[in-house]
Amino acid sequence: MNKVVVAMSGGVDSSVAAALLKEQGYEVIGMMLRLWSEPGKEDSNRCCTPDSMAQARRVAAMLGIPFYVIDAKNVFRETVVDYFLEGYARGETPNPCLICNRKIRWTFLLEHALAVGAEYMATGHYARVRKDENGTIELLRAVDRSKDQSYVLHVLKQEQLKYALFPVGGYTKAEIRAIAEKHGLPTASRKDSQDLCFLAGEDYRNFIQRNAAEMLKPGEIVTRDGKALGRHTGLANYTIGQRKGLGIAFPVPLYVLAKDAARNALVVGTQEELGSLELSAHSVNWLSGEAPREPFRAEVKIRYTAKEAEAWVMPMGADQVQVKFDAPQRDVTAGQAAVFYQGDVLVGGGIIQ
Amino acid sequence: MIYLDYSATTPVDARVLDAMKPYFSDSFGNPSSVHRYGQQAEAAVDAARETVARILNCRPDEIIFTSCGSESDNLAIRGAAYAMREKNGARWILASRAEHPAVTKTLLQLEKYDGFQIEWLDVNEQGMVTPEVVSRAICEETALVSVMYANNEIGTINPIRDIAEICRARQILFHTDAVQAAAYLSLDVQELGVDMMSLGAHKFYGPKGVGVLYVRKGTPLVPHLTGGGQEFGLRAGTQNVPYIVGFAEALRLTHEEREQRAAHVQPLRDKIIGTVLETIPNSRLTGDMNIRLPHHASFVFKGVDGNLLLTLLDAAGFACSSGSACKTGNPEPSEVMNAIGLEREWGLGSLRVTLGMGTTAEDVESFLAVLPGIVERARLLNHG
Numbered sequence: 001m002n003k004v005v006v007a008m009s010g011g012v013d014s015s016v017a018a019a020l021l022k023e024q025g026y027e028v029i030g031m032m033l034r035l036w037s038e039p040g041k042e043d044s045n046r047c048c049t050p051d052s053m054a055q056a057r058r059v060a061a062m063l064g065i066p067f068y069v070i071d072a073k074n075v076f077r078e079t080v081v082d083y084f085l086e087g088y089a090r091g092e093t094p095n096p097c098l099i100c101n102r103k104i105r106w107t108f109l110l111e112h113a114l115a116v117g118a119e120y121m122a123t124g125h126y127a128r129v130r131k132d133e134n135g136t137i138e139l140l141r142a143v144d145r146s147k148d149q150s151y152v153l154h155v156l157k158q159e160q161l162k163y164a165l166f167p168v169g170g171y172t173k174a175e176i177r178a179i180a181e182k183h184g185l186p187t188a189s190r191k192d193s194q195d196l197c198f199l200a201g202e203d204y205r206n207f208i209q210r211n212a213a214e215m216l217k218p219g220e221i222v223t224r225d226g227k228a229l230g231r232h233t234g235l236a237n238y239t240i241g242q243r244k245g246l247g248i249a250f251p252v253p254l255y256v257l258a259k260d261a262a263r264n265a266l267v268v269g270t271q272e273e274l275g276s277l278e279l280s281a282h283s284v285n286w287l288s289g290e291a292p293r294e295p296f297r298a299e300v301k302i303r304y305t306a307k308e309a310e311a312w313v314m315p316m317g318a319d320q321v322q323v324k325f326d327a328p329q330r331d332v333t334a335g336q337a338a339v340f341y342q343g344d345v346l347v348g349g350g351i352i353q
Numbered sequence: 354m355i356y357l358d359y360s361a362t363t364p365v366d367a368r369v370l371d372a373m374k375p376y377f378s379d380s381f382g383n384p385s386s387v388h389r390y391g392q393q394a395e396a397a398v399d400a401a402r403e404t405v406a407r408i409l410n411c412r413p414d415e416i417i418f419t420s421c422g423s424e425s426d427n428l429a430i431r432g433a434a435y436a437m438r439e440k441n442g443a444r445w446i447l448a449s450r451a452e453h454p455a456v457t458k459t460l461l462q463l464e465k466y467d468g469f470q471i472e473w474l475d476v477n478e479q480g481m482v483t484p485e486v487v488s489r490a491i492c493e494e495t496a497l498v499s500v501m502y503a504n505n506e507i508g509t510i511n512p513i514r515d516i517a518e519i520c521r522a523r524q525i526l527f528h529t530d531a532v533q534a535a536a537y538l539s540l541d542v543q544e545l546g547v548d549m550m551s552l553g554a555h556k557f558y559g560p561k562g563v564g565v566l567y568v569r570k571g572t573p574l575v576p577h578l579t580g581g582g583q584e585f586g587l588r589a590g591t592q593n594v595p596y597i598v599g600f601a602e603a604l605r606l607t608h609e610e611r612e613q614r615a616a617h618v619q620p621l622r623d624k625i626i627g628t629v630l631e632t633i634p635n636s637r638l639t640g641d642m643n644i645r646l647p648h649h650a651s652f653v654f655k656g657v658d659g660n661l662l663l664t665l666l667d668a669a670g671f672a673c674s675s676g677s678a679c680k681t682g683n684p685e686p687s688e689v690m691n692a693i694g695l696e697r698e699w700g701l702g703s704l705r706v707t708l709g710m711g712t713t714a715e716d717v718e719s720f721l722a723v724l725p726g727i728v729e730r731a732r733l734l735n736h737g
Contacts, residue, residue, distance in 0.1 A: 029668060068664040071684055112661075115730045116668035 001027045004120040004165060005113035007105060008032050008067070009047065010055030013124030013168050015185045016176050018063055020167040021122060029116060030060040030067040033109055036076040037198055038210070044200035059185055070112050072104060079103045081198060085212045088236040091261030092335025095304070096196055098351075102155035110163060122165035125149045126173075128344075129164050137161040139287050139346040144172040151304050154339045154349035158289045208236050219264035221248060224257065224273065232266040235259045241274060241331035259334070275328025281338045284319045284350030291315050291348075298340040298347060300325070302332055313340050313347075321350060355716045358674045359556075359648060359709035360505055360533060365599070366558035372602040373560065376595035384592050385581065394594045401601035408608045409550075409567055410541040417566045417584045418597050422532035422553030423455035425566035426499075428577060428588065429528045429549040430459045433497045434469055436573035437526065443496035449474045449482045449511075450692035452501055453530055455551075457688070460499075474500070479641035480507045480693045484515040491519060497526045502534035502550075506689045506705060507640030508649030510538065517546030526572060532556055532564075536607060537615050537647050548572050552604075554596070558710070559603030563596035618648040618708040621717045625650045625706055628721045633728050639693065639703065648708040653695060654728050657702030660684055662731045669723050674705040702731075 006018040008030045022028045032053060037045040053069065060067035080096045080103070087094025105123065113121040126142035127150040137158060142148040156164065168176050180187045199207050209216065216234030223229065230248040232238065242256040246268065255274050258267040279302070286292070292315050299308035300323055309329055314322040323338055332352060339349035376397060382390030384398050399413070406413040419425045430446075437443045448460055450473045463469040474486050482500045491498065498520050503510045513529055520527035528549040531540060536557040542550060548569045555561040568574060568587065580589030607614070629636055635655035654662070659675035666673050686700030706720070 066667060068667070070664065071658065071660065111734055112664075115665060115734055 001025065002120065003027045003029065003116075003118045004122055005029045005031050005109075005116065005118040006065075007109060007121065007123045008056040008059065009124065010052035010059065010186070011124065012176060012180045012185065012187050013126070014056075015059040015063075015124075016179050016183075017122050017124045017165075017167040018059065018065060019179065019183045019185060021165065022063055022065065026120075028063070028065045029113075029118060030056065030063075030065050031109060031112065032056050032067070032069050033072040033076075033104065034069050035104075035197060036073045036081060037200060038207075041200055045197050046195065046200065047197040055186060062183075062185065068116075070109065072108055075108050076100070076104055076198075081211075084196070085208065085215070087335050088208060089212065089215045089261075090335075091235050091259035093239055093333045094335040095337060097152050097304075098155050098337055100197075101152050106156055106160040106164075110160060113163070119163070120165050121163050122167055124168055125153060125166050126169050127153050127166045128169040129161060129166060136288050137164075140169075140344045141341065141346065142166075142169045147173050150346050151301055151337070151339050151349075154287070154337060154346055155285050156287070157285065158287075161287070205237050217264055219266065221246065221266045221268055222260075224267060224269050229254075229268065235261065235264065235266060238266055240333040274330050276325070276330075276332040277328050278322060278324045279329075279332050279338060280316075280353045281321050281323065281350030282319065282353055284315075284321050284348055286348040287346055291318050296342070296347075298342055301339045301341070302329060302352065303336045306331075308341060319350065321348075354670050354672060355720065356672045356711065357706045357708065357716070357720060358672050359536075359712075360508075360646075360705065360707035361674055362555045362561065363536075363558045363709055364711070365555075365560050366603060366606060368606060369559055369599050369603045373595040373599040376598055380594070382594075384594060385583065394592075397594055397598050398592050401597045404601040404605050405565060408540060408604055410543050411567060412570060414585055415542075415568055415570055417568055417587050418592060418600070419564040419566055419584075419588055420562055420593070421564040422530065422551050422556075423453075423564075424578075425532075425551035425553070425564045426453070426455040426528075426530055427459050428566050428574070429551060429568075430456060430497065430499060431463065431577050432574035432587070433526050433528065433549065433572065434463055434467070435575040437496035438469075439575070440573055443494050444469045445472065445492065445494040446470070446497050446499070447472050447474055447487065447490050447495055448499040449476055449501065451476045451480050451482075451504055451507075451509075451689045452499065453505055453532070456499055456501070456530055469496070476692050478693055479644070480504050480509040480639070480689060481641060481644070482511050482516065484512055484519055487516050487519050491523055491525060493523075495523070495525045497528060499528040499530070502529045502531040502538065503646050503649075504640065504689065505533045506687060506703070507651045507693070508533075508645035508707075509640040510534070510644050510646065513545050513547065517548075520548075521546055533646065535604070537611065540608075542567055542569070554600040554603050557603050557607040560596050560599045563593055563600045565600065614710060615647045617710065618712065621708055621712055621714060622648055622650050622706075624717055625708075625721065629724065632721075632725050636728070637699065639690075639695075646707075650706045650708075652704045652706075653690070653699045654702040654704065654732075655699050657728060657731045658684060658734075659701055659703045661734060662702065662704055662728065665727045665731055666724075669727060671720055671723070674707070675703050 004026045008014045035045045080100045083099045084096040126147040128140040130138045220228050221230045238256050254268045257269045295314040298313045300311045301308045310326045312324045337349050340347045380393045382394035384395035402413045402416045405416050460471045517527050526548045529547050530551045532553045550567040552565040554563045576587045578589050639651045690700035
């Protein structure tokens with residue numbers, strides 16, 4: 001019997017993932033990571049609160065599968081939280097879920113799955129994998145496009161994908177709920193939230209204030225052509241596209257266009273200036289393992305919740321790209337990922353510069 | 354799955370279960386009732402008490418049935434502390450650093466809320482409380498001394514007779530937590546010389562949820578569960594008749610079969626200790642090599658997360674236990690690991706393997722075949 005480890009959260013998706021795999025005849029083992037939360041706020045990490053842990057344990061018992069909690073506090077703090085803080089220090093808006101998926105879920109947890117003898121690891125992500133005729137594994141969007149989570153999985157390598165199973169990716173959310181009900185599993189999903197798990201529902205600015213106050217240096221607010229308009233309270237306190245809270249009087253509404261970390265300046269401009277026709281991305285991961293040689297047409301997604309936009313993607317060496325959109329895109333944000341799709345297939349993605 | 358965690362709990366012996374069964378729905382009376390239903394239940398409790406008293410070599414009215422070993426520890430320590438303070442103002446309590454949390458947490462509460470002063474007795478590297486340490490610490494103001502009979506984590510047996518003698522000579526009360534010891538060691542309280550002794554049935558093939566506190570006649574004790582006059586006024590609450598019957602039957606069988614049970618587990622245990630120390634690099638035995646419970650093997654492995662080791666072992670089909678960490682919270686070495694002076698990188702990697710009646714030579718063989726590889730894997734995954 002094939003052994004598979006399911007990364008469980010206590011929510012409906014990973015619970016159903018485990019149930020489906022069990023139905024398909026796998027020997028299923030549940031695992032959950034204990035992640036880092038701030039000292040003094042122990043057990044507040046949204047991905048592993050005592051409640052969700054108890055829930056996952058209950059589900060495992062209902063399914064009759066073993067369940068283990070793996071301590072990942074140190075590795076999470078060292079990789080994900082530090083990455084988050086360093087990103088802000090560079091004037092970017094990092095997406096720590098990406099690095100968590102790559103280094104924590106699909107490296108650290110995968111190592112533990114393999115150590116208990118599993119041949120596969122599954123999660124409750126809405127995405128699909130498919131083997132092409134050459135044996136390369138493709139990552140596909142979920143059948144339920146409105147729930148598709150392939151964006152956060154663009155960081156996976158073939159070496160990881162070959163172990164990956166995404167049992168819920170072939171179903172709609174409604175179908176998953178129905179399966180959960182049929183098995184008597186909990187049907188609540190964790191609120192789809194953009195809050196980061198270790199912020200415990202709090203504004204990230206407070207977190208930075210406490211954990212890296214030194215990076216909040218006040219500086220100048222300037223226009224594209226360098227005209228000083230006022231003072232900002234620290235670059236990390238602003239997001240690209242932000243309009244409110246700039247505290248400057250100007251004839252037309254002003255938006256945050258960019259963060260110039262070198263000069264510690266916040267660049268603002270009008271709504272027209274907000275759109276970008278192109279972007280460049282670094283640290284690009286090509287899912288097939290090989291960079292395409294030619295420019296190609298793709299639908300590009302510039303953040304988890306953004307709508308895809310038609311564009312040309314031009315590979316520049318192994319892990320850089322230039323993206324040219326057909327129409328200007330708002331809120332292109334350094335530190336977030338740009339992910340390229342062709343139809344249902346996720347071709348690759350990288351970090352916006 | 355192969356169960357190697359008999360110090361955590363044991364399966365209920367089929368003979369014990371049979372003895373208990375009539376007292377759920379047939380002879381269901383309340384022992385305190387006047388009518389014949391009550392008389393029948395009371396007779397069962399009395400018979401159980403006599404059985405236990407015979408094995409402990411004491412009077413039946415010195416046996417108090419409780420809900421578990423932890424409750425027995427609580428009753429002994431709280432009860433004696435309050436009574437001795439009332440009697441002669443004593444507020445000094447001695448206990449070893451390697452006690453079970455049922456003892457240590459109770460003492461910490463007495464310290465915090467009731468003004469008692471606790472002196473924690475050092476143990477040696479084998480986890481043993483030497484009589485000299487007790488002699489040095491004991492004084493007129495000592496209300497109570499509590500030292501466990503055998504250690505749950507590392508299996509070391511304490512020189513209870515010698516410690517009891519020291520206490521008796523100074524007329525100081527002595528309590529021992531014998532929960533781990535009961536399955537294999539003599540429980541003769543006259544020979545041991547203890548004033549109070551805690552027991553729990555589920556460590557010797559009895560049911561969970563029933564314990565005993567032996568209280569020597571004349572020992573002053575303030576009850577902490579108050580209500581009806583059950584258990585000679587020392588422990589209120591309707592007696593759990595089937596479980597009390599189960600306790601007595603399990604103890605009777607243990608007493609009768611003690612030698613053969615020890616003869617079964619000890620060679621298997623010795624094989625585990627020998628093979629582990631021989632085949633696994635950076636491994637150490639914890640506790641005393643010889644003066645330890647016969648079914649008990651415990652180790653530390655350098656650079657291993659004990660909890661992860663248990664996970665890998667369970668996934669491979671072996672149920673063991675560890676002294677470090679628990680299901681929640683930070684992985685930290687246990688108090689016992691600290692008390693025996695282990696550095697953190699060793700203390701975090703503890704493993705306890707405890708055998709029982711169901712353990713076979715084949716079980717031990719297959720366990721020893723996989724353990725070295727699993728320790729190695731745990732080292733590679735070290736959570737640091």
